[in-house]
Amino acid sequence: MNTLILPWDWHRVVIEPWSLGTSVYGWILLMGFLINLTCGLIGNYLILRRMALIGDAISHSVLPGMAIAFLVAGAWQLPIATEGTPSPVPEGLPHSMAMVIGAGIAGIVTGLIIEWIHQKSRIKQDAAIGITFSTLFALGVVIISLYADKVHLDADCVLHGEIAFIPLEPFLTIGTHPIAPAPVVQMGVVAILTALGIGLFYKELLVSSFDPGLAHATGIRADWIHYGLMIWLSVVVVSAFESVGAILVIAMLILPGASASLLSQRLHIMLAWSSLHALLSSLIGLHLAIWWDTSIAGSMVVAGSSLFFLCWLISPSQGPLWRRLRRKSSTDTKAAATQPLSKTYS
Amino acid sequence: MNHRGLLKPFNNLWPLVLFWIGTWQARADRIGEMVDISLKDQFIRFASLEDPALRFALAGGVILGILCGMMGTFLVVRKLSLVGDTISHAVLPGVAAGFLWNMEKDPLAILIGATLAGLMGMVLVSQLTRHTRLKEDTALGMILAGFFGVGICLMGMIQRLPTGNKSGMDKFLFGQAAALGWQEIQIMALVGLIALSMIYLFYKELLVSSFDVSFARSIRIPVDWIHHGFMLLLAFAIVISLEAVGVVLVSAMLIIPAATAFLLSDRMHWMLLWACMVGVMAGVGGIFFSFLGQKLPTGPFMVLSAAVLFALALFFAPRHGMLARWWLRRSRTLRIQRENALKAVFHIMEKEAFTKEGVTVIALARSKGQTLKTTEMTCRELERAGLATLSHEEKALYLTPDGMRRAQTIVRNHRLWERYLTDAVNYAPDHVHDDAEEIEHILGEDTVRMLERQLNFVDRDPHGKPIPTIQDIASSGQTQASKGQGMSGYRNPS
Numbered sequence: 001m002n003t004l005i006l007p008w009d010w011h012r013v014v015i016e017p018w019s020l021g022t023s024v025y026g027w028i029l030l031m032g033f034l035i036n037l038t039c040g041l042i043g044n045y046l047i048l049r050r051m052a053l054i055g056d057a058i059s060h061s062v063l064p065g066m067a068i069a070f071l072v073a074g075a076w077q078l079p080i081a082t083e084g085t086p087s088p089v090p091e092g093l094p095h096s097m098a099m100v101i102g103a104g105i106a107g108i109v110t111g112l113i114i115e116w117i118h119q120k121s122r123i124k125q126d127a128a129i130g131i132t133f134s135t136l137f138a139l140g141v142v143i144i145s146l147y148a149d150k151v152h153l154d155a156d157c158v159l160h161g162e163i164a165f166i167p168l169e170p171f172l173t174i175g176t177h178p179i180a181p182a183p184v185v186q187m188g189v190v191a192i193l194t195a196l197g198i199g200l201f202y203k204e205l206l207v208s209s210f211d212p213g214l215a216h217a218t219g220i221r222a223d224w225i226h227y228g229l230m231i232w233l234s235v236v237v238v239s240a241f242e243s244v245g246a247i248l249v250i251a252m253l254i255l256p257g258a259s260a261s262l263l264s265q266r267l268h269i270m271l272a273w274s275s276l277h278a279l280l281s282s283l284i285g286l287h288l289a290i291w292w293d294t295s296i297a298g299s300m301v302v303a304g305s306s307l308f309f310l311c312w313l314i315s316p317s318q319g320p321l322w323r324r325l326r327r328k329s330s331t332d333t334k335a336a337a338t339q340p341l342s343k344t345y346s
Numbered sequence: 347m348n349h350r351g352l353l354k355p356f357n358n359l360w361p362l363v364l365f366w367i368g369t370w371q372a373r374a375d376r377i378g379e380m381v382d383i384s385l386k387d388q389f390i391r392f393a394s395l396e397d398p399a400l401r402f403a404l405a406g407g408v409i410l411g412i413l414c415g416m417m418g419t420f421l422v423v424r425k426l427s428l429v430g431d432t433i434s435h436a437v438l439p440g441v442a443a444g445f446l447w448n449m450e451k452d453p454l455a456i457l458i459g460a461t462l463a464g465l466m467g468m469v470l471v472s473q474l475t476r477h478t479r480l481k482e483d484t485a486l487g488m489i490l491a492g493f494f495g496v497g498i499c500l501m502g503m504i505q506r507l508p509t510g511n512k513s514g515m516d517k518f519l520f521g522q523a524a525a526l527g528w529q530e531i532q533i534m535a536l537v538g539l540i541a542l543s544m545i546y547l548f549y550k551e552l553l554v555s556s557f558d559v560s561f562a563r564s565i566r567i568p569v570d571w572i573h574h575g576f577m578l579l580l581a582f583a584i585v586i587s588l589e590a591v592g593v594v595l596v597s598a599m600l601i602i603p604a605a606t607a608f609l610l611s612d613r614m615h616w617m618l619l620w621a622c623m624v625g626v627m628a629g630v631g632g633i634f635f636s637f638l639g640q641k642l643p644t645g646p647f648m649v650l651s652a653a654v655l656f657a658l659a660l661f662f663a664p665r666h667g668m669l670a671r672w673w674l675r676r677s678r679t680l681r682i683q684r685e686n687a688l689k690a691v692f693h694i695m696e697k698e699a700f701t702k703e704g705v706t707v708i709a710l711a712r713s714k715g716q717t718l719k720t721t722e723m724t725c726r727e728l729e730r731a732g733l734a735t736l737s738h739e740e741k742a743l744y745l746t747p748d749g750m751r752r753a754q755t756i757v758r759n760h761r762l763w764e765r766y767l768t769d770a771v772n773y774a775p776d777h778v779h780d781d782a783e784e785i786e787h788i789l790g791e792d793t794v795r796m797l798e799r800q801l802n803f804v805d806r807d808p809h810g811k812p813i814p815t816i817q818d819i820a821s822s823g824q825t826q827a828s829k830g831q832g833m834s835g836y837r838n839p840s
Contacts, residue, residue, distance in 0.1 A: 005503070047480075052487040053428055060594070122666050127427040127605045134598030135653040138646035141520065145642050159519050159594070160498045247435060247594070248498065251491030254795025258484055294502030306487070318478045 006293060013291045027167045027181055027288050032300055034187040035240040036278030039193050040256030042236055044270055045229060046322065047257040048209040053126070055253045057133035058107050058230065059237045059246045063140030063158060064107025066099045066238060071147060074097035096186060100235055102267060107234025108227060110136060133280075136245070148336055161245035163296045183243065190239045198271070201225070246296040255281070257305040262315040265302065281307055371387035392637055400637060402531055403523035403590075407633045409534045410587050410599065411625030412539055417583045418604035419621045420576065423614070424556050427605075428486055429468070431597035434584045435490040436467030438497025438593060441518055442504060449507075451586040453530055457585055464581035467493050494593075521592030521645035523633050534586045541579050545618075548572065553614055554561070590629075592645040603628060609656075609663040628652035662809060682787050684731060687724045689760070689786075690714050690752040691734070696811075704737075704744035754814040759786040761814075762797050768808045769801060775808040 017025040046055045110132055117128040126169035141158075159342065171178035172185045179185065208215040208222045215222045240249050263273050283299030284307075292299065316322050395401050421427055440463025444456035466488045474485040555562040555569045562569050587596050607620035632648025661668050690713050694705045711721035713770065725743050728734040733749030736742070745753060763782040767773040773781075789797075795816075798804075805813055 009732055047484050050481055050483055052481070054481040056428075056431070056487050056490070082698040117660070120668055121609065121660060121670075123605050123608065124422075124427070126425060127422050127601055127608075129596055130427045130431060130601040131653070131656060132462065134595055134601070136758055138595060138649035138653070140649065141643060145646075146639075209389055212794075247491055247494045249491075250487055251495055254484055254487045254491065258480055262478060263478065289499075290504055292499065293506055294499045298495045298498030298502060301492060302499055305492040305495065306486075308492075312478065315478070320477070339831055 003282075006291065008291065012242070013287055017287075017290055025168045025286065025290075027184055028163055028296060029282060031163060031181075031184050031187060031243055032282035032296070033279055034184070034191045035244060035249075036252050036282050036300065036304070037275055038187065038191040038236050039240065039279045040234055040253040040260075040274040041254040041271060042196060042229070043208055043255075043257040044260065044274055045205055045257075046233070046253060047261060048267075049226075049229075051229075052254055053129055053235060054111070054114075054230070056111055056250050057129050058233050059249050060133040061110040061136035062103040062106045062234050062238050062241065064136050065102035065104075065109075065140075065145060065234070066241065067102075067140050067143040067147075069098040069102025071143070072102075083217055096182070097277070100237055103234045103238035103241075106136070107230050107237075109263070111227060111230045155298060157243045158241075159245050160295055161241070161243045161248060161297045163243040166243065176239075183239070186335055187239050187243075188237055194236065196222060244300075248297050248301050251301040251304060254279075255301070255308050259304075259308045259311040262311045262318055266272045277304065277307055277311075298310070318322065355795070357476045359400040367835045368652070376671075389638070392634060397528075399524050400633075402526045402528065403633050403637075404630060404761045405531050406523055406526045406534055406590050407629030407648070408626050409531075409538045410590050411603070411627070411629035412622045413534075413583045413625075414587055414596075414599040414620055415607070415621035415623070416541065416545060416581050416626030418600035418602075418625075418815040419607060419614075419618050420556055421550060421580070421600055422604040422608055423617075427601045428483075428597070430580065430584065430600040431492040432467060432471065432486045433464040433581055434588070434593055436493035437461070437464045437585055437588065438494050438518070438687055439463050439500055439579070440497075440585075441588070442497055442500035445504060453533055457533060457582075460585040461578070464584060465495065465578065468577055468581075518588050519592050519594070520643040521590050521595065523590040523636070523644040525590060530589060537582050537586050541583060544575070544579060548575075552576065590644055591648055592643065595645040595649045598649040599625065599628065599652065602649065604655050606652070606659045609659040612665075624652065624655050627655060634713070680727070683724065684728060684733065685752065685756050685787055687714070687728055688733060688745070688749055688758050691743060692747075692753040692757055704742045706742050706776075707736075707740065710743065710751045752818045753820050756786050758814045758819070759789045759794055762794060762801065763789065763810060764807050764809075765804055766797050769804075778808060 035162045043052075043055070046052050113132045114125070114128045117123050117131065120272045123131070125221075144158075166183060168180050169181040169183055172180060180188075204215070204220050204225060207218065208220055208225045212222050215225075237249055240252070244252065256277040257270070259277045260270040261274035262288035264270050281304035282300050286296060288303055289296040289299035311319075313319050313321055391397060393399065395404070418430065421430055437460035440460035441456050442459075443463070444459030445451065447455040447459065457821055471482070471485045471489050474480055475482050476490075480488075480662055549573050551562070551567045554565070554706040554828050555567055555572045557572060559569055562572075584596050584600075587599060591599050603621045603624035604617075606624045610620050611617045630652040631651030632644050632646075635647040635651070636642040636644045659667065663672075664670055687710070691705050694709055694713055695702065707725060708718065710725070711718050714721060716724075722740060725736055726733065728743070728749065729736050732746060733752060734746060735744050737744070743759070760782045763785055764775075764778040767778040768775050798816075803815075805815070807813055
């Protein structure tokens with residue numbers, strides 16, 4: 001274990017994790033895939049609407065929302081299971097509900113503050129984004145370090161998350177039958193709701209992303225869709241937060257959509273490509289992490305970035321490979337076409 | 347005598363009361379001290395600078411504030427605010443690589459590695475936006491998080507290594523100014539001096555290429571080289587700020603002081619100065635608060651101090667603050683209201699061929715289509731501005747010479763503009779009123795004279811009404827001044 005990159009060992013990296021069933025790495029893989037999938041789906045719209053950096057902003061600014069939600073939930077004494085007696089609600093559920101609500105509020109507040117600074121003063125939008133999210137993030141870090149005993153968020157965990165702890169989380173049970181770790185269930189619900197939302201509002205999202213003017217003319221409330229997207233983005237981010245942290249989630253938001261946009265120009269095909277990207281990057285990332293013995297979420301991002309560069313290389317419309325081929329063929333045809341003309345005029 | 351008698355029963359109690367108050371005060375003092383001791387002591391320790399770590403931290407904070415303020419100003423005016431964010435995250439793999447170079451926290455190796463990583467990130471962003479259809483924000487976000495992921499992986503691997511002094515690596519995430527040493531301060535000061543002298547030497551080139559790229563190209567300023575050089579400096583500045591502020595919040599120290607300065611000034615050199623001052627104040631404030639609380643990370647407090655200053659500027663900046671803008675807008679609206687009221691008065695008087703001195707408030711309300719109450723308020727507003735006087739029962743309104751002049755000017759602006767639109771721009775006469783209604787409040791005297799000359803001193807508007815001339819306006823004051831005469835300053839329609 002003395003070298004930086006451990007030697008490649010097929011057995012240790014690929015066989016061993018799965019030899020004891022799926023109880024550990026299965027959950028991690030599932031969680032990683034769900035996060036990548038959900039973020040990728042919503043990320044497609046962020047990229048189309050040029051809101052990629054709003055995603056950056058919201059992923060940072062949910063932190064104070066979560067921290068305050070923690071404090072409030074603690075102060076209200078929301079039903080937390082007492083020793084011995086079985087609690088009617090699973091442990092941790094009130095806190096995660098409070099966190100989702102807090103994050104939703106933080107998301108909408110971020111959006112409103114950015115708009116407000118941008119419209120009411122001469123500050124440009126990018127500067128307004130930068131000011132808002134960094135201030136909110138700083139506020140969150142201060143709250144966490146001041147109330148470290150009440151807010152169970154680790155400051156380092158905020159940055160890169162710890163997806164490896166997923167199998168250790170309390171399982172959600174129906175009756176006495178354990179189903180899945182609570183965060184996985186939460187992420188699964190969010191993923192299903194995201195897919196449903198995209199299915200239901202496909203047309204509205206499509207029109208308002210590409211042509212706000214047409215959307216307005218056909219009676220679609222583009223501003224509702226904008227703020228709805230922001231709230232939902234905060235919910236997605238907060239569900240993924242403790243697993244992958246505030247910054248890696250940006251990669252998971254942008255990478256699948258960006259890769260897909262290199263491969264296709266049609267929105268539904270892009271959504272399919274980004275789902276495939278999510279699956280591959282979580283699978284490859286997990287095994288990379290086992291190989292290198294390092295952060296799993298970070299490795300998933302590394303895998304996702306590599307897949308992006310692969311997509312760039314082979315992209316039919318924008319990749320260097322096809323472009324070179326096309327240029328060659330087009331110069332050939334051009335030469336062939338100009339040949340008789342030059343002869344005629346010589 | 348009487349009240350002294352009243353107090354008599356208390357005479358015996360005085361010592362007791364005094365004693366009680368004394369002990370109460372003493373107790374309060376002690377409790378106050380209990381609270382104060384730590385805070386006051388901390389404050390004194392802060393102020394006396396006897397702590398060497400604190401001295402280093404403060405020096406670092408000051409250098410950081412100046413450096414980030416300067417670089418950030420150029421970022422903000424170039425609309426590149428979030429580039430700083432991307433670079434600051436993208437340096438993480440470089441920090442790890444610099445650590446791997448000789449397995450300890452060598453500031454120089456980390457500085458070089460991190461700068462290279464940041465530059466590589468920026469090169470990738472520009473390649474991505476040039477060769478693909480991805481937009482800049484997507485490319486920035488992707489490089490930011492992708493590089494950060496690589497950095498996190500490398501950090502994870504380093505954590506596993508048994509050798510080397512890993513302590514302080516995690517400080518790069520949130521920053522701890524107290525961890526700054528003499529060596530770091532030296533490097534910071536060096537980079538700060540280099541940046542300062544570069545900006546001083548190439549100030550003109552930077553200025554021109556920040557505001558007008560094509561003009562800069564036309565006077566043969568090597569814009570691309572300036573841009574690359576600036577990015578290199580920026581990467582250096584970000585890297586040396588990392589240890590004090592941390593990866594996540596460096597971009598805030600770049601953007602917030604510069605944005606504050608942007609609200610406070612319109613000139614680039616003043617903006618640079620303001621940004622440096624705000625940066626230094628934020629840096630020192632952040633160190634102060636994190637020193638008071640002990641063991642608190644420095645970065646977030648610096649950012650919060652900067653944000654407070656920004657909020658102050660946002661509300662109270664003399665020209666671009668929200669209060670100033672609100673006041674400007676309000677006074678403009680009030681002026682337009684006054685001018686519209688004056689115009690309405692003038693129209694009524696004109697309809698009566700200037701045979702009467704003033705107008706009744708009821709007539710004014712009828713012509714403006716307002717309630718009597720609103721009209722009375724408008725009239726009082728006019729009286730307060732010295733443009734008109736109200737009769738005793740507030741039934742009639744008389745224009746003062748000033749008011750008459752303003753009214754004539756507005757009507758003149760309106761009718762001349764209508765004439766201009768029909769004659770010079772070929773508008774239909776029934777389409778010109780609304781446009782003139784807007785512009786009459788904005789036209790200056792020079793523009794109006796020019797219009798008049800261009801229209802050959804025309805004396806009728808498109809609807810056949812006379813246009814007051816400059817002589818009318820000048821004479822209206824004098825004639826009005828002498829009492830008893832009718833209002834004859836205006837050429838009466840015969």
